[in-house]
Structures are given as C-alpha cells and as structure tokens.
Amino acid sequence: MALYPDFPLSTERLRLRPFTRGDVDGVFAYRGRDDVARYLFDPPLSREECALAIQQRTNQTGFLEEGDRIVLAVETAEDGNLVGEVSLIWRSVEARQGELGWIFHPDHHGRGYATEATNALLELGFGAADMHRIYARCDARNEPSWRLMERLGMRREAHFREHGLFKGLWDEEFYYAILRDEWLSLRHA
Template identity: 45%
Template sequence: MFTPPYPIITPRLVLRPFTEADLDDLHAFQSLPEVTRYLYWDARTREETKAALDRKIAGVSLAADGDALSVAAALTGGGPVIGDLTLFLRSREHRQGEIGFVFNPAYQGLGLATEAAREVLRIGFEGVGLHRIHGNCDARNIPSARLMERLGMRLEARLVENEFFAGAWSDELVYAMLAREWRASPAASAGHRA
C-alpha cells in the first residue's frame, strides 16, 4: 500500500488529503456546469458534492487495482481548495495508472493545474513506481488536452466517435507518459519542497 508523504508543497500550492472542511471549496466549482461539461457527472448539488467528498476522504492510499488516490490542491497560506486531482491504480501487475483533474475555473490560466498535476505524476512514478500513466479527455476539452501536453504527456490515440456523450458522438484523446520519459523530463529533476 502506498500513501503519499503529505503535505506536498509546491511554490504556490499545498497538496494534501481532502477533509470535511473542504466541502464549500469543492462545491464552489463542482456545482458549475462549465466545469462538468466534459465529465461523466453533471453539476452537483451540495448533497452530491458531500457524497463525492466522502469518497475522496476515503481515497488516501493505493493498494489494489481500481483504487483511487484523491488529492486536494489548496493555495498556500491557508487558501481555498482550488483543485481536485486523482491518481487511479489501473494495474499493479503492469504498473499502470491514470491521472484525472478538475480545477476551479477562477484559477485557470495561472499554471496552477500544471503545478499540481506534475506532483501527482511524481507520486505515481516516484512513489508508487508506476511504469505508465495515462489521461483521457473529450477531444473538445482543449484545456485538459493542453494541460497534459504541458506535463510532457504524449498523444497516443484519438478514439473517433467512441462515446455518445451529452447527446452527441464525441472523440476521446488518450495521452500517456512512461517512467523513463518522466525521469528525462525537466519536471522530474525540479523536485518539490516538503
């Protein structure tokens, strides 16, 4: 079983487990239709956000296939939670993981999602010892695709009209990074402060 050495401190963020006190911050962006437009769930009510938060609070370690590590990204200095990141353990045997992220749009365009997601990749490669981490997004979700590109993930596939999503056929993009690509990246050598 792997549990990250929290808190993980970056220049502008603190990455940590979710707590019950994060409900208002999480609901502030999970309740926005523009945030959930390309997700598999609709804008959440406060009760739905609370149920999701309860699952996130339980997601503190990775041990078995299908486990999800939930990471809150909060601004340093006691600032609000602005991001919700997940690292899924897809296969222990093949050392495969998947990254996911949802951020408050009020903080987009500042590089904060890249800063946080980079550390989740570090957790996967350096902490868990994964060989490959992938991320998927709807092809219309340009900000998510660009974030994965900024992370150094490469486009592996474009699945054409593979899902009937929100009333229309949509393409899905699959990005991935291998452990050797992570080790060769500038992000790997940059490290983080604890």
C-alpha cells in the same frame, strides 16, 4: 504494494492534501457549475452530492490494490484557498500503470496551478508508486485539458472518434501518456 503517502504533498505554491468534510462549499463552488461539468461524466453536482463525493474521497488516499485511487484537494499554500482537485488511479498492478485526472475552478485557470499539481502526482506515481506508464484522457473539444497534458510532456496516443454516447452526443476522446523513463529525462533536461 501498499502506498500511503505522507500528506500534504507540497509544491512551490500549492498543498495537495486529503479532502475533509470542511471542503463541501469549496468543492460545490466548482463542481456545481455547468462549465466545469461540461466535460465530466457527472452533471453539475448539488451541495448534497458534493458532500457525498467528499465523504468517499476522504478515504481515497492510498494504494492497496488495483483500482485504488488517490484523490487530493489542491489549495494555495499562501492562503489555503481550495482551487481544485487531482487524482491518480492505479489502473494496472501487473503493467504498473496509472491514470491521472484533475478538475480546477475556472476562476483559477491560467495560473499554472493544474500543471504544478499534476506534476506533483506524476512525481508520486513515478517515484514512490513505481509506475511504468501514466496516462490521461479528455474530451477532444477540451483544449485546455489536452494542452495541459502536452505541457506535462505527455504524447497523444489515441483519438477515439464517436466511440460512445456522452450526454446525448457522440464522444471524441484523446488519450495521452508518458513513460517513467520519458518523465525522468524531462526532469533532468
């Protein structure tokens, strides 16, 4: 199944759109920060590394085969301010599963932007992409991230304790998921 959505995806306060070369400074403003990189696989990125990442992301706008990803810039509808990014990865064609991810600038935390943007990707995943299950994962210490998963109606399915080394320390990770039927019932509740 090929899926190339029409962009931008719009919510009440946000626009989710493909990245452009003009986003380098906006992405560097959050991806260059230690506090943002703390729970990411990458260290803080340099401006040049952000430019390379954006170059890759400009083509990550649809699904053609397993492993493809949609990675979108999240900007405020009111003023076009880049506040973060969201992603949906097609993890299994046969099992119709995807993985949801997000990174937001700390200056914009606490405003509901992450909830609003990730709900738009759940809509895409369970709607046009016809996924059966979408999961997300985070470092167990990243409380804002797992609280977001709970706000989305996801349930904690796993807690992996000291399952791998992450930045020189033993990593603990939470996995959360939601099924299409569960998501539909939450929307109609």
